Amino acid sequence: MNQNHYKGTNNNNCSKSLLSDQKEKLIQAIKRIKHEVDECREAGRKTFIESLGVENSFDVLKREVRSEFENLHRFLDEEECKDLERLQRERQKQVKQLKEREKKIAAQATDLETAIYVLNKKLTEEDHPKLLREIQDLIKRSQVSFKPPAEVSTEVRSGQFVGPIQYRIWKHMKSWLYPSITSMTFDPETAHPNLSLSKSCTSVWFEEDKDTKDCQPNPQRFHYYYSVFGNQSFTTGRHYWEVEVGRKTAWRLGVARADVPRGEMDATGTSSGIWTMAMKGGSVVACTDPEPTKVNVSSRLVRIGLFLDCEKEEVSFYNAVTMSPIYTFSMEYVDVALFPFFNPCDADEGRNVAALTIFNPSI
Numbered sequence: 001m002n003q004n005h006y007k008g009t010n011n012n013n014c015s016k017s018l019l020s021d022q023k024e025k026l027i028q029a030i031k032r033i034k035h036e037v038d039e040c041r042e043a044g045r046k047t048f049i050e051s052l053g054v055e056n057s058f059d060v061l062k063r064e065v066r067s068e069f070e071n072l073h074r075f076l077d078e079e080e081c082k083d084l085e086r087l088q089r090e091r092q093k094q095v096k097q098l099k100e101r102e103k104k105i106a107a108q109a110t111d112l113e114t115a116i117y118v119l120n121k122k123l124t125e126e127d128h129p130k131l132l133r134e135i136q137d138l139i140k141r142s143q144v145s146f147k148p149p150a151e152v153s154t155e156v157r158s159g160q161f162v163g164p165i166q167y168r169i170w171k172h173m174k175s176w177l178y179p180s181i182t183s184m185t186f187d188p189e190t191a192h193p194n195l196s197l198s199k200s201c202t203s204v205w206f207e208e209d210k211d212t213k214d215c216q217p218n219p220q221r222f223h224y225y226y227s228v229f230g231n232q233s234f235t236t237g238r239h240y241w242e243v244e245v246g247r248k249t250a251w252r253l254g255v256a257r258a259d260v261p262r263g264e265m266d267a268t269g270t271s272s273g274i275w276t277m278a279m280k281g282g283s284v285v286a287c288t289d290p291e292p293t294k295v296n297v298s299s300r301l302v303r304i305g306l307f308l309d310c311e312k313e314e315v316s317f318y319n320a321v322t323m324s325p326i327y328t329f330s331m332e333y334v335d336v337a338l339f340p341f342f343n344p345c346d347a348d349e350g351r352n353v354a355a356l357t358i359f360n361p362s363i
């Protein structure tokens with residue numbers, strides 16, 4: 001019986017110890033879950049704040065879009081007013097000339113009717129010795145006739161006021177647009193020795209066998225990557241330019257910091273101060289670090305539009321034929337000038353010999 005009692009006491013102690021251990025684990029589980037709850041609530045709070053930020057950002061964009069369209073409407077309203085005022089002036093001028101002609105005709109009609117009245121009155125007089133002479137004198141004085149005043153054009157010419165009105169207004173918009181098309185050329189002083197430029201410096205292409213011995217050393221010149229800068233830099237404002245790429249199988253376009261290395265770089269993406277989009281092997285990518293980001297495009301890219309907003313520190317890429325957006329980089333803080341960046345890439349065994357050409361549309 002003593003043995004049974006001892007065994008029971010021992011089992012009791014074991015159960016209590018095990019229960020105590022499990023309770024301690026339970027307490028730790030509760031603490032862990034409470035921590036998870038805190039993290040969950042913090043994540044919810046941050047997400048709520050982020051959602052407010054996103055909504056605010058879209059509200060700002062909505063106001064910007066509305067403002068841009070209000071500017072367009074204002075421009076069109078002003079152009080409409082100018083055209084209608086010009087139309088009204090021509091209308092008043094033409095109607096005034098016709099009214100003046102009408103008055104002159106009415107004055108002559110009055111004179112002619114007066115002449116008829118005088119002649120009729122003379123016919124009703126009784127015969128008297130002087131009547132013959134008076135009639136003869138009156139006939140001489142009454143040699144009046146209608147002399148039509150100078151004709152006034154009554155033609156209302158549609159072409160003078162309507163014609164290709166939409167195209168005409170579109171052309172007027174060129175000087176008003178902001179940003180307007182930035183006039184751009186390549187800077188030959190920055191071009192890699194194996195790049196050739198047209199005389200106008202608006203086309204650039206790679207030449208494998210180019211004689212480069214006369215190419216003068218220049219700290220601004222790219223000497224590792226087949227690249228070239230645009231001829232002007234930007235620190236403020238909004239700027240837009242277009243580049244023809246339709247005949248090429250590889251290219252790289254964007255903007256770069258003025259102080260970007262001209263030689264080999266550890267990375268050639270955003271971390272090096274280069275914000276570019278590229279095409280290689282049939283794919284279009286945004287050159288992000290540490291890995292490029294694949295970009296889906298709905299149609300073959302013939303011309304690329306680049307929009308640099310220095311105030312917002314963004315550079316955006318567009319299909320310049322359809323003006324559909326492709327990709328936007330946020331550059332964060334940039335404390336130096338930015339240059340347009342171009343790389344026509346190598347010849348790819350003859351498949352990529354076409355030039356990159358800056359497109360300057362004539363509106």
